[in-house]
Amino acid sequence: METYMIKVMYIIFFLSFLISNDKSYSLTEFDIQTINSFRETGFSSFADYTVINNLMNSDFHSKESETHFGMYYMCLINDNLGCANKHLNRSIKIDGKQSYYDLSDSLSLYRDFLENARRAVEKENFNIGIEDYENIIERFPGRGLPFYELGIVYDQIDDRLNAITNLKMAISLNPNKEMYRTAIYSIAQSIAREADDDSRRQDYNSAIPKYLEAISYYPDFTQAYFQLAKAFYSLGDYIQAKDYLLKCLELDSNQLQPLMMIATIYKKLKDNESSERYYKKAIKVDPNSYKAHFRLGTLLMRKDLSLAKKSIEETVRLNDKYYNGHETLGIVNMQLGNINDAIKNFTNTIDVLGDRSKKRYKSLYLLADIYNTKKEYSIAKEYALSAVDIRENGGAANYHLGLAYKNLGENYLAKNAFERASKDKDWRASAKYELELMKK
Structure with a gap:
């Protein structure tokens, strides 16, 4: 009897586990409105695609064939072909009208054509693959996936312009696919890496057009803006460097390196007020940046020695091995008349550097x-x-x-x-x- 009860309890527990992990989903009125809205207007009525993605990830059975048909359309336009096929089959199961069967045949043909194009590319028959994708785009308009895959093919054969053109088209048709944007970013990164190599060779005239090209493909590319500014800075063109740093900071105002560089540029341009403001912004972004505290301190030496001293004291507190901090603090203390403190600062400098350092x-x-x-x-x-x-x-x-x-x-x-x-x-x-x- 005891063994029997144990078995019964085990079965109950197992069933409860299955029930608790049931992935079935009950549609809400809002979900139905979302499906209908997408069917009517596509992406244009959505600022956030979370609800769309949640619906595509859910597994529901509606009694209404039109609801599943709406989901088929949503999944198709979002380039989720497995989801589209599933909901189209559920529409057919509820209402086997001919138009649904025709769409099912069309979807199967679309998937077959895509597979044929992919096989051609895998065999490095790129011209055939490109032609196949162009035929798919002509026969099945309004879908982002073939544009994306065609863009990837062009990238493989180093035709960046056509790659970007097709990838941008994919995004315009399906803005809900992050990998489409990632593909463009990847191409932009590749160009920026080439520019970085040019910059390391101090070939800034070659690097600058490449950074600009990378930014044109991916306008939110903050690192490319920063590296572009560095190139102009190295050429002594501080105005251009400043302008690109400002654009970089418009995209993300919490970047330490651009803040530090633009502060330095303003200092070179004799705009100490702006320089001070940006060094303080850099410190706000990273309070532990000893170099930001140090540069602010050296700037303030022209304005307020007491404030300069505080900044440089913070520098050596954060990094007591930074000899410039100790030495500059000694100079400030000399100017303030704190001679004994200055002696300590200079001897600290010597200790940090060691007996052999020039x-x-x-x-x-x-x-x-x-x-x-x-x-x-x-x-x-x-x-x-x-x-x-x-x-x-x-x-x-x-x-x-x-x-x-x-x-x-x-x-x-x-x-x-x-x-x-x-x-x-x-x-x-x-x-x-x-x-x-x-x-x-």
Whole structure:
């Protein structure tokens, strides 16, 4: 008895499982209205195709042959031939009128013709395949699928113009097929990759027309807009670069790289207000972009040192290995009179770079400058000598070395240092002034 009850319970559970997974669907009044509306006006009355896709994915049985006929039409225009065949057969089962049978024969013929064209293409008989698809389009007008497949054939034989023409036609007839748009995007990407290769070779005159071609095929291609702007930027055409970046940002305003580039361009164009605005937008998109904080900080150095300091402090907080951040923060602190903080910033720069890096040069001579100002001339001399080891005739290093030697009473060495500094046009006037003083 117990075994029998277990079997009964198992059967009940199994049946309940089947019932719970029943994929049958009961049509609502809205569904019927949708089917009728599509039959009358096609895609034009739909802003969203979700309800269409849900109906095509559902499996329902209506008592009305016209409802299934409406679904046949919807599926056919959406290039879902299996769905179209299923609902046409259900129409015939309810009402076996001749017109339904005629449509069934036509659908079978359409599918056979498509298969013949596909077989020709698979055998690389492209001319035959193209002719087959053109015959299908003429015999069965108003359907997107043959245009799509013909477009793919043209893409295979590198006839991009005809490929795009046919793919766009497929989309116009059936805007509910994402793979049609994806095919165009794929061609645009292929062209953009060729342009990228040209750009890497710095052949921007070849790259630019290709980016423009890719965009003409896929107007929402943000990466192509960005790369196009980079090409113009590399040629020094900042106005064109800016214009294409603005178009890129119209498509998607939350792109870090275009925001950073356009901010840099505005800075080059002396429009610091716009530059600041776009760096702030970049930070809003990615608050962890240490480079965005750094570039904003360097821009603000011309306007507000306190605000600049905050931005650059955030830079080194986000990336404490970014030597430019430490060094620039040191310069800001020097200008603010925060000498001890500046010393720490410059020593941090040197620590990050390591003892052998030639990039230490600026921090070393600025430390020499600070210690000369503090009248700690021996320390200033050591930092200046380290800078001279990196750049023997560097004007800044030799000038600060000369000051240290002079104040340590080593006039001969001071004179030599100032003479080396005078060869640097940026330090010539200051060095010659010191040499004149030493003659008195």
